[in-house]
Amino acid sequence: MSRTLADARRWMQEGTELLVHATTHLDEAAYDAPSLLPGWSRKHLVAHVAANADALANLVHWAATGTPTPIYASPEERATGIREGGRQPGSRLTEWLRLSSDNLEKAMDELNETQWASRVLTAQGRTVAATEIPWLRSREVWVHAVDLGSGIDFTALPTDFLTALCDDIVTKRRGATSPEVILRPTDMPARWYLPGSPGEGGTAVTVMGPLTEIAAYLAGRPHGATTAEGVTVPAQPAWL
Numbered sequence: 001m002s003r004t005l006a007d008a009r010r011w012m013q014e015g016t017e018l019l020v021h022a023t024t025h026l027d028e029a030a031y032d033a034p035s036l037l038p039g040w041s042r043k044h045l046v047a048h049v050a051a052n053a054d055a056l057a058n059l060v061h062w063a064a065t066g067t068p069t070p071i072y073a074s075p076e077e078r079a080t081g082i083r084e085g086g087r088q089p090g091s092r093l094t095e096w097l098r099l100s101s102d103n104l105e106k107a108m109d110e111l112n113e114t115q116w117a118s119r120v121l122t123a124q125g126r127t128v129a130a131t132e133i134p135w136l137r138s139r140e141v142w143v144h145a146v147d148l149g150s151g152i153d154f155t156a157l158p159t160d161f162l163t164a165l166c167d168d169i170v171t172k173r174r175g176a177t178s179p180e181v182i183l184r185p186t187d188m189p190a191r192w193y194l195p196g197s198p199g200e201g202g203t204a205v206t207v208m209g210p211l212t213e214i215a216a217y218l219a220g221r222p223h224g225a226t227t228a229e230g231v232t233v234p235a236q237p238a239w240l
C-alpha cells in the first residue's frame with residue numbers, strides 16, 4: 001500500500017468539495033428523493049456523512065489529547081443521527097456537512113507528528129494510527145458522493161484514490177469471498193486477488209473492466225465489469 005498521509009488529506013479535501021458542491025444543487029424535493037443506498041434518502045445519506053465527520057473529529061481529539069474518545073458514544077447514537085437527519089431541512093444538512101467537514105479539517109491541521117502516530121480505535125473496533133483518519137474520511141466522501149445519485153459516478157474519482165480503494169477493500173475482504181476472484185483492470189497494469197473457493201469449472205473468475213468499474217464492483221455498487229470467462233460476475237457485498 002503506497003498511499004501517504006498527504007495523499008489521503010488531498011483526497012479528503014477534494015472529495016469533500018465535490019460532495020458539498022453537489023448538495024448545494026439539491027432543492028428540498030431532490031433532497032428527499034432516494035439515494036442509491038437501499039432505504040436511504042439523500043437526507044439520510046448526507047446526515048450520515050456529516051455525522052461521520054463529527055465522529056472522526058472525536059478520534060482526532062483522542063490523538064491530540066491522549067484521552068480515549070470513542071468515535072460514537074454508542075451504536076444507537078449513529079442510527080439516531082441518520083434517522084433524525086432524514087427529517088431536517090436540506091439546507092440545514094448542507095450546512096452541517098460543511099461545518100463538520102471544516103472542523104475536522106482544522107482539527108487535523110493542529111496535529112503534530114507524534115499525535116498523528118498515536119493509536120485510536122475505529123468504529124469497526126480496529127486499532128489504527130491517527131494517520132488513517134484522513135483515509136477513512138476520503139472513502140466516506142468519495143463513495144457516498146456517488147451514492148448521492150445526483151450524477152457523480154466512479155469516473156469522477158481520482159485514479160490514485162481508486163487504486164488505494166481497491167487495495168483497501170481487497171485487504172479487508174481477504175478470506176471472506178466466494179468464489180475466488182482475480183481483478184484485472186483493462187486500463188492499467190494492476191492486478192488484485194480475492195481468495196475463496198473456485199467458481200464454476202474449478203477455477204477463479206477473472207473480473208475485468210476499467211479501473212472505475214473494478215472499484216465500483218469491489219465496493220458493491222452498480223458497475224459495468226464483466227468476466228473473462230463469460231460467466232456472471234460474482235456479487236460482492238455492499239461496503240461502508
Ligand code: ZN
Pocket residue numbers: 048052140144240
Ligand atoms: Zn458511510
